[in-house]
Amino acid sequence: MSAIGRPISLGLVALVVLTVAGAAGATVLYQDSAQQLRSQNDALRSETAQLTDRLDRTRTELRTVRQRLNETRAQLNTRTEDVDQVAGTLNRTERQLNTTEAQLSRTRTRLANAEQNVTRLERDVSDLEDRRDELEAQVSDLRERRDELESTVSDLRSRVDTLETDLSDTEDRIDELEVALAERDDRVDALESNVTDLRDDLDRKNRTIADLEDDVERLDIVLRNRNATVRTLEARLDDRNATIRDLESDLDELCSDSANQDEAACEGYG
Structure with a gap:
């Protein structure tokens, strides 16, 4: 029992010590927490008062602001009427x-056209000035030509x-030539x-x-007729010569045969 009781007593002592320490700590913690709560409560009360x-002050300012707002609304209504009038005037002004x-666009277009016309006129003026210089040069040349x-x-x-x-001398010469021409006319008449x-x-x-030409033509006709007759006779002669050559060829063939060589017609052939 003594052996068992000793550890139990130590445990109890430790438990008691821990309990007392925890209670003391809890008390201290409670006191600190209560003090903090009091401080926070005081701070909250002070803040609540503030x-x-x-x-x-805000409510007072709000009432003041509302009063000013009402005044501003009244002024705004007045200003709205003024704005409506100004808007009407602005619309008319906008139109x-x-x-x-x-009109300005048309004026700008006219101005652009006028500028183009001015540019074209400037070019024309430049061309005319060049032409004037050329004409002056031509006039100078013409004056020189005139002097020449x-x-x-x-x-x-x-x-x-x-x-x-x-011419006077020539007229005198013409008179002389006319006399000579009259003499030549007489000679021409004779000629x-x-x-x-x-x-x-x-x-x-x-x-x-x-x-003679008619006679020549008649002779040509006679000659052509005779030439035609000659050609006909020559053709007939050629035909007869061909016939003779054929006959001689046939006679040579016949006379070449030994049986016909003794014939009188084969003398000189074969």
Whole structure:
């Protein structure tokens, strides 16, 4: 019993010690927790008081804000009417602006066309200036040509005077030539009379030649007929010669036979 009781007593002592220590610790922990709760409760009360004050101030500010909001709403209603009026004015202004923009677009188009016309006119002016320079150069050339022509005209006038003198001399020469021409006309008349006689003689000779040509044609016809007769006779002669050659060939064959060699017709053949 003593041996068993000793360990039990130690366990109980340990349990009691632990129980007492736990109770003391729990008491200390409870006291700390209670102190913390009191501190937190005080802090919460202080914070609640502050929040209550802030809530009161907020409510006061809210009433002030609501009053201001009501005033603002009244002003807003007034401003809304003003805005409606301004909106109407703005709509009219917008329509006017659209009309003005359309006019501006047309004006821009006209301006672009005008700029194109200006560009084209500038090109035309440049071309005309170039043409003017060319014409001025041509005028200068023509003036030089005019001076040359005037000099040429002066030379030609001098030449005309010389030619008029030559013409006077030529007219005198023409008079002399007309006299000579009259003499030649007389000679031509005489020659024409001789030509007439020669033509008559030529006509007679031409008629004689025509008669001779007719005779030649008749002789040609006779000659052609005779040539045809000759060709016919030659053809007949060729046929007879061929017949003779055939007969001689046949006679040679007959006379080559020993039985016919003694015949009188085979003399000289075989």
